[in-house]
Every structure is written in structure tokens, then in C-alpha cells.
Amino acid sequence: MELLLQATVQGLLVGGAYALVALSLGLTYNVSGIINFAHGDFLTLSMFLALAMQVAFRLDPYISGVLLFPVLFVLGAGVYHFLLRPVAHRHLLMVIQLTLGITFVVQNGLLMSFGGQPMRVPSAYEASLILIGDELAIRTPQLLAFVGSLVLALLLWLVLDHTETGRRIRAVHQNPRAAALMGIDVPRLRMVIFGVGIGIQALAGVLLVPGQPVEPALGFRYTVIPLMALVMGGLTDFRGVYLGALLIGVTEALGTVYVSGTSGMMVPYGLFILVLLLRPQGLFRRA
Amino acid sequence: MMRPDFFQFLRSPLLWVPVILAALLPYGLSSYHLAIGTLALLYVSLALSWNIVGGMAGQISLTHSVFVGCGAIFASSLLVRLGVNLWIAMAIAAAVSAAIGVFIALVDSRFRLGHLSFALVTLAFAEIGELVVSGSEWLGGASGIDLPKDRGQFWQFQFGGGSGYFWAALVLALICLVVSQAILSSRLGYFLRAVRDNEDAAQAIGIRLFRAKAMAMAISAALSSVAGTLYARYSNFVDPSLLASPNLTIEIVLVATIGGLGTPLGPLLAALVLIPCGELLRGRFGGSLPGLHFFLYGVLIIIVVLTSPEGMVPRLFGLWKRFVAGRARSRDV
Numbered sequence: 001m002e003l004l005l006q007a008t009v010q011g012l013l014v015g016g017a018y019a020l021v022a023l024s025l026g027l028t029y030n031v032s033g034i035i036n037f038a039h040g041d042f043l044t045l046s047m048f049l050a051l052a053m054q055v056a057f058r059l060d061p062y063i064s065g066v067l068l069f070p071v072l073f074v075l076g077a078g079v080y081h082f083l084l085r086p087v088a089h090r091h092l093l094m095v096i097q098l099t100l101g102i103t104f105v106v107q108n109g110l111l112m113s114f115g116g117q118p119m120r121v122p123s124a125y126e127a128s129l130i131l132i133g134d135e136l137a138i139r140t141p142q143l144l145a146f147v148g149s150l151v152l153a154l155l156l157w158l159v160l161d162h163t164e165t166g167r168r169i170r171a172v173h174q175n176p177r178a179a180a181l182m183g184i185d186v187p188r189l190r191m192v193i194f195g196v197g198i199g200i201q202a203l204a205g206v207l208l209v210p211g212q213p214v215e216p217a218l219g220f221r222y223t224v225i226p227l228m229a230l231v232m233g234g235l236t237d238f239r240g241v242y243l244g245a246l247l248i249g250v251t252e253a254l255g256t257v258y259v260s261g262t263s264g265m266m267v268p269y270g271l272f273i274l275v276l277l278l279r280p281q282g283l284f285r286r287a
Numbered sequence: 288m289m290r291p292d293f294f295q296f297l298r299s300p301l302l303w304v305p306v307i308l309a310a311l312l313p314y315g316l317s318s319y320h321l322a323i324g325t326l327a328l329l330y331v332s333l334a335l336s337w338n339i340v341g342g343m344a345g346q347i348s349l350t351h352s353v354f355v356g357c358g359a360i361f362a363s364s365l366l367v368r369l370g371v372n373l374w375i376a377m378a379i380a381a382a383v384s385a386a387i388g389v390f391i392a393l394v395d396s397r398f399r400l401g402h403l404s405f406a407l408v409t410l411a412f413a414e415i416g417e418l419v420v421s422g423s424e425w426l427g428g429a430s431g432i433d434l435p436k437d438r439g440q441f442w443q444f445q446f447g448g449g450s451g452y453f454w455a456a457l458v459l460a461l462i463c464l465v466v467s468q469a470i471l472s473s474r475l476g477y478f479l480r481a482v483r484d485n486e487d488a489a490q491a492i493g494i495r496l497f498r499a500k501a502m503a504m505a506i507s508a509a510l511s512s513v514a515g516t517l518y519a520r521y522s523n524f525v526d527p528s529l530l531a532s533p534n535l536t537i538e539i540v541l542v543a544t545i546g547g548l549g550t551p552l553g554p555l556l557a558a559l560v561l562i563p564c565g566e567l568l569r570g571r572f573g574g575s576l577p578g579l580h581f582f583l584y585g586v587l588i589i590i591v592v593l594t595s596p597e598g599m600v601p602r603l604f605g606l607w608k609r610f611v612a613g614r615a616r617s618r619d620v
Binding site for chain 2: 035083086087090091092093094096097098100101102103104105106107108109111112115116216217220224227228231261262263265266269270272273276277280
């Protein structure tokens with residue numbers, strides 16, 4: 001019972017962090033129509049940049065995150081404008097290829113600069129634990145990651161649902177042509193949103209980095225799992241995506257605890273395949 | 288069944304002269320360069336067999352590492368644990384791969400996945416495949432399997448030294464090329480291209496989608512699996528992080544796309560050029576700049592997708608034709 005509780009809480013915390021990556025992926029996908037297989041690699045990039053700033057200026061990763069946001073925003077907007085926009089209307093295979101190409105460039109650029117050894121980024125709260133009762137221990141950085149991503153998700157929802165900018169973004173998602181006729185500068189909005197989506201990776205990166213060994217190949221995992229959460233949640237439904245990410249986090253944690261060896265790690269993938277086959281419109285949406 | 292141009296292709300000196308020249312290479316190359324040539328030919332087989340599904344049928348399959356891993360790891364396990372003759376183990380692994388391929392095609396047609404869902408489902412299969420291997424002691428786990436020493440006994444699937452494996456890889460690449468060309472010139476090839484261009488229209492004119500896709504998947508999976516077995520026997524060791532990992536599929540997909548999908552020539556030439564370049568770069572800079580060749584692949588694929596999405600080989604052919612036509616015109620004037 002203790003184990004179940006501990007694993008579930010652990011899974012929820014990890015899932016909350018996945019959710020932020022999944023939401024930013026969903027934001028860029030819904031507005032620009034581009035499925036970005038390099039999304040997770042920008043996360044690794046921000047982790048390595050946080051590491052570099054830690055080594056060079058003794059900056060705590062949490063502070064680096066705020067400083068890195070504009071850097072990754074500009075990078076994301078640039079990648080969209082110069083690389084992705086020209087192929088956006090083409091066959092999906094081309095878009096996937098191009099973003100896989102970006103994956104190769106980022107991953108191996110990091111490998112060349114930092115080497116392949118997993119590295120750790122020290123931070124202030126890295127080793128601290130919060131004890132609840134005598135059976136539940138929560139690592140502080142994971143709680144911070146969960147709360148941070150929840151706050152960002154709420155912020156995102158507020159902007160999308162309750163502001164004029166949000167209305168414009170939704171308009172471009174629903175019908176880009178009509179949005180353009182209403183006087184919205186669609187290409188510019190898409191570029192900005194792509195920049196925001198990549199910029200969020202800077203924040204997600206530093207939220208996830210404490211206690212996480214950083215290596216260049218890490219990014220692929222942080223593309224695949226959020227992608228699964230996104231598809232399970234039904235692509236456009238942000239609450240669904242958030243719940244999908246939590247579900248993946250929990251199944252992963254429970255799978256690792258209750259199913260022996262690596263078979264436990266298969267549980268989320270199996271769940272994903274089942275959801276995609278049985279409820280292709282997403283877990284929480286009506287057909 | 289076959290169109291006559293398939294038999295023209297088989298008789299063409301454009302096919303046989305390069306093959307014979309390649310077969311003579313072991314007499315002139317150092318063992319280092321011969322090893323690079325063997326690797327390039329193995330990648331030719333992998334790129335050509337992926338092209339049957341990814342290029343001809345337009346299905347973005349990211350599951351091919353499972354087939355290569357099945358051929359490499361499952362077949363090696365059959366040999367090492369049960370003493371099965373590796374030829375037979377190769378055939379069993381190829382059959383299992385083909386069955387997995389058909390199953391994926393079945394899932395695809397039963398649930399009518401779109402392109403994106405298909406890519407993601409196949410990717411999830413690939414991730415599960417890697418986890419199955421690393422979790423199973425019988426399959427060698429994460430540390431891999433050592434194969435018994437090669438004594439040059441052909442009936443044991445042993446080809447002796449570097450030259451033997453080079454020729455074996457050459458034969459396999461040739462088989463993949465001929466099979467690709469045969470598919471292109473047969474009804475199946477037309478079906479696949481129709482499916483790629485418009486699935487609904489293809490179904491409307493009476494193409495049985497499942498049958499066409501399942502055949503493409505089965506052929507592609509079996510060929511990839513055989514290439515995996517040869518790869519494992521050649522390197523005497525199965526490295527699961529190399530052969531069962533989705534990264535291998537991505538590398539194959541990128542190489543095939545840089546060359547140009549659809550016809551066999553693009554993936555073929557791209558693998559023959561890129562793999563040796565990558566290996567030479569790795570040999571020279573591997574110590575100081577690991578990953579340089581993958582970095583350059585990435586840059587190259589970005590350039591190719593942006594400037595000539597049909598692929599480098601068709602692009603270069605187009606330029607060459609324009610050049611020739613231009614010269615002919617200027618002569619006429």
C-alpha cells in the first residue's frame with residue numbers, strides 16, 4: 001500500500017513535468033501544423049546551457065531558466081521562420097524528416113561540445129526531501145517541477161481562453177485563412193508561438209534537470225513521451241493532454257514498481273498503442 | 288506479371304558492370320576500407336528494403352529496427368542458445384519479422400491510421416522492441432551476444448574473412464535491388480504507388496489496401512532481418528544499442544530520403560556515398576569530435592528537404608538532363 005501510494009505520487013509528479021513539454025509541443029503543433037520531432041532536443045539543449053551557466057557563472061539552474069527563455073524563444077522563432085515554414089504545406093514525411101534532421105544536428109552538436117558522458121547539474125534544492133507522514137517522501141525538485149509546470153499550464157490556459165491574443169491564436173488554429181481575412185498576421189503569429197513553445201523548453205529543462213543525468217541522447221525520450229501524451233489527449237484538448245501526461249507518468253511509475261525488469265517500462269507504450277487503436281480521437285473526447 | 292523493362296534491367300550492363308567492378312574491390316582495398324565497403328553495402332540493403340515501405344508505399348515506418356534486431360539478435364540467440372544452424376535461424380528470424388510486419392499492416396488497415404498515427408504506432412513498437420531485448424536474458428539483454436568464432440564454414444553461415452563478408456553483403460544488396468525493381472515493375476508496385484498518392488482513390492479503384500501494404504511490409508521486414516543476421520555474423524557480436532534501437536531506423540530513413548525515395552537508385556547511391564563518408568569522418572575525427580558525421584547528416588537532410596525534396600539523386604539527374612538538353616539546343620542553333 002505504501003509502495004502504491006509512493007509510486008502513484010512519484011508518477012503524478014513526473015507526469016506533471018511531462019505535461020509541460022507535451023503542452024508546449026501541442027501549442028506549436030496546433031498553431032503551425034508542424035509536428036516537431038526535435039522538440040525534446042531543445043529541452044536537452046536548455047539543460048546543457050543551464051549546465052554551462054552553472055559551471056561558468058555559478059548560476060543556479062532555476063535562475064538560468066529565466067535567462068534562457070528569450071534565447072530559446074529567438075532560436076525557436078528562427079528555426080520556424082527559416083527551416084520549418086517553407087515545408088509546412090508539404091507532405092508530412094518531409095516535415096518529419098526535417099525535424100529529425102534538426103534532432104541530429106542538436107544532439108550531435110551537443111555530443112561534440114560536451115561529450116557523451118552523463119553529467120549532473122547541481123542546484124540548491126537538489127537533494128532535499130519533503131516527508132509527508134512516515135510513508136511518503138517527495139523530492140523537492142520534483143515537487144517544484146510539478147508545481148512550476150502546473151502554474152505555467154494554467155497561465156497558458158488563461159492566455160488562450162481569456163485574452164485577445166488567445167482568441168487570435170485559437171482563430172489561427174481553427175481556420176488560418178479566415179483568421180488572415182480578419183486581419184491577423186498569421187505567419188508572424190505562428191513564428192511567435194513557435195518561439196514561445198521552444199522557449200517553454202528552457203523552463204521545462206531547468207525544472208527537470210535537478211537529479212537528472214544529462215546526456216545528448218536524452219532528447220528523443222522527451223519527444224516521444226510528450227508526443228504520446230499529446231496524441232492520447234486528442235491533440236487539441238489541453239486538459240486531455242495534461243491528463244494524458246499524468247497517466248503516462250503514473251503508468252510508468254507503477255509499471256516500474258510492479259512489473260519486473262524492463263517490461264515495466266513497456267507499459268506506457270502498450271497503453272499508448274491501445275488508446276490510439278481504440279480511441280483515436282483521444283482519451284477524453286467524444287467521437 | 289512483370290513488365291518487360293524488368294528483364295531489360297536484369298540484362299543491362301549498367302547493372303552488371305558496377306556489380307562486377309564492386310566484386311573485384313577486395314583484391315585492391317585495405318582491410319579497413321573493405322570493412323567500410325561492407326558496412327556501406329549492408330546499409331544499401333537496409334535503405335533499399337525500407338524504401339519498399341517508406342518510399343514506394345509512402346508509409347512512414349519507424350519500426351524497422353525491430354526487424355533488423357530480430358534478424359541480428361533473435362537469430363544469434365537461436366544459434367548460441369539452441370545450436371540452430373544460422374542459415375535456418377536467419378530464415379526463422381526473417382519469417383518472424385515478416386509476421387510482425389504483417390501484423391503492423393493489419394493494425395494499420397483495421398484502424399485506418401493516418402500518416403502521423405502510423406509513424407507513432409510504429410515508433411512505439413520500436414521502443415517496446417528495444418525494451419524487450421534489453422530485458423531478456425535469453426536475447427542477451429543490454430550487454431549483447433558474442434557469436435562463436437568464424438571458421439569459414441559456409442554451411443554454418445560463415446564467410447571467412449573480410450572479403451567473404453564483402454561478397455556476401457554485395458549479394459544481399461543485389462538481391463534487395465532486384466527485388467525492389469521487381470516490385471516496381473509488377474502490379475504490386477503500381478498498387479503501392481497508388482496507395483501512396485491517394486489511399487481512398489486507390490481503394491475506390493479496387494486495390495485491396497491491406498494486401499498491398501502487408502506484402503510490402505513482409506518483403507521489407509524479411510530483407511531487413513536478413514541484413515541484420517549478416518551484420519551480426521560479420522561483426523561477431525550483437526550490440527543491442529546499435530541494432531535494436533530506433534536510432535538505427537532514423538539513420539536509415541534519413542539516408543534513404545537524402546538519396547530520394549520511390550525508386551531504388553536514390554537510397555542505393557545515398558548509402559554508397561554517405562556511409563563511407565561518415566565512416567571516414569568517424570575514423571579521422573571520432574576521438575576528438577564524436578558525432579561529427581551524424582551532425583553533417585543532419586545538416587545535409589535539412590538542406591535536401593529545403594532545396595530538393597524529391598531527393599539528391601533525382602535532382603542531380605534533372606540537372607544533368609537540363610544540361611544535356613541545353614547543349615543540344617545550342618548545337619542546333
